[in-house]
Structure formats: structure tokens, C-alpha cells
Amino acid sequence: MTVAVVVLTVAVVLLVALLSAVGAGTLARMDGATWPTAFTRAATTFAAAITLAAAVTAALSPFLT
Template structure:
């Protein structure tokens, strides 16, 4: 894999994680949660997307070595 593909995939993963965090925070806030609770839910969603991306990368890495 070239460096450009790796950097592009990292950028896409971070963008998806950020968008899911914003969505989770907005939904929590619309639901009536306080700001700290909404931020906590957004952080949880961000971490979950990054953990899922890491798990998929670890699972697929033997096929690209």
C-alpha cells in the first residue's frame, strides 16, 4: 500500500468518527440531555468508531502483508 492510500483511509476514518460523534451529541441534546451528558455520548461514539476501525484493520491485516 502506498502512503497516500494509508493517509486517505485514516482521514476517511477520522471524518466518519467525527460525524458520528456530532450526530450522537446532537441526538442526545435534542433528547433533552445536558451538555456534559451529550459530550460524553459523543465521545463514546467517537471512540466506538475508532475501535471498530482498529478491529477491522487488525482482522484484515493478514491479507495485505
Template sequence: MTVAIVLLAVGVVLVVALLAAVGAGMLARIDCATWPTALTRAAGTFAAVLALAAAITTALTAFLA
């Protein structure tokens, strides 16, 4: 049961990160950025969301363990 919850949480985090990256890339393109710039902003957003999720997980681990 615990493995299923962990996999579901990982899936949700990845979906949220992808949606944030797509949104950032679209906003960059709407702002007349070039494709490489838009992809760089999208990649940065994706990495930032994953880093934030990792930081939150690390902080919550101290309370759960």
C-alpha cells in the same frame, strides 16, 4: 503511493468518526440531555468508531500479510 492510500484511509476514518460523534451529540441534545451528558455520548461514539476501525484493520491485516 501506499503512504498516500494509508493517509487517505486514516482521514476518511477520522471524518466518519467525527460525523458519528456529532450525530450522537445532537441526538442526545434533542433528547433533552445536558451538555456534559451529550459530550460524553459523543466522545463514547467517537472512541467506538475508532476502536471498530482498528479491529477491522487488525482483522484484514491477517489476510493481506
């Protein structure tokens, strides 16, 4: 794969992780959570999205070579 495809894929994964973190934080705040709790939920969602992307990449890496 070219470097451009890798960079674009990383950018898309980060964008999706950030958007889901913002959504989780917003939903937590709308549910009445305090700011620290909302940030914690957003950070947990961001970490889960990045972890999921890493797991999928590790699982598919033998097929990409």
C-alpha cells in the same frame, strides 16, 4: 500500499468517526440531555468508531500483505 492510500484511509476513518460523534451528541441534546451528557455520548461514539476501525484493520491485516 502507498503512503497516500494509508493517509487517505486514516482521514476517512477520522471523518466518519467525527461525523457519527457529532450526530450522537446532537441527538442526545435534542432528547433533552445536558451538555456534559451529550459530550460524553459523543466521545463514547467517537471512541467506539475508532475502536471498530482498529479491530477491522487488525482482522484484515494478514490479507493486506
